[in-house]
Amino acid sequence: MKLAEALILRSDYQKRVEHLKNRLFKNVRVQEGDQPDEDPAVMKAELTGLLEQLKLLIQNINKTNIHTKFDGNQTLADALVIRDVVGQERKIYSDLIEPATMRHDRYSRSEIKYVTTISVKETQKYIDELSKRYREMDVKIQELNWKTDLLE
Structure with a gap:
């Protein structure tokens, strides 16, 4: 199998x-x-x-x-951990973008003004890089899963 x-x-x-x-x-x-x-x-x-x-x-x-060797230095177990952490980091930054891009309309000058403290553009670019890393790693893992026999 x-x-x-x-x-x-x-x-x-x-x-x-x-x-x-x-x-x-x-x-x-x-x-x-x-x-x-x-x-x-x-x-x-x-x-x-x-x-x-x-x-x-x-x-x-x-x-x-x-x-199972994933590459020269890592096992498949190591690769799974790395992929999952990259996915978790991507989710955190994706969730962070939402409040950073939320608009608050002010109706008078006396209302509190909110400003975004991160660069949305740079954060989105980083999310895209994490997504690419995740996809590439996942494809390699899936490929290896179909080539590897289950040890008993």
Whole structure:
């Protein structure tokens, strides 16, 4: 199995766990004399088995990420951390642009005037650079995911 396939499977398992959890919550309590729509014991057993499969899959994904070379100095795990931090930085600066570009109309000279304390143009340019770095890194990561066999 390729790493990319394992990542898709992990996402599927996570969705199934969430779905089972919701079904279990709906059937854990019923009115006296009624029966639940589904047997909570059966769902609990299914959930336990699914969580075990998810645990093993995540362990194998992590092992693969740690042992897969991304470039000369970094592993795939390192590249994922860097990509995520670049994405987080990009989001922060994108969120920062919004209040910096907000206009406040003044109706008289006695109203408080607000000024922007950052260069919107330079900040936007930096956001564009971060976006490009993120995209380029993500493309390389995705490519590597489809070329790499999952370690067990």
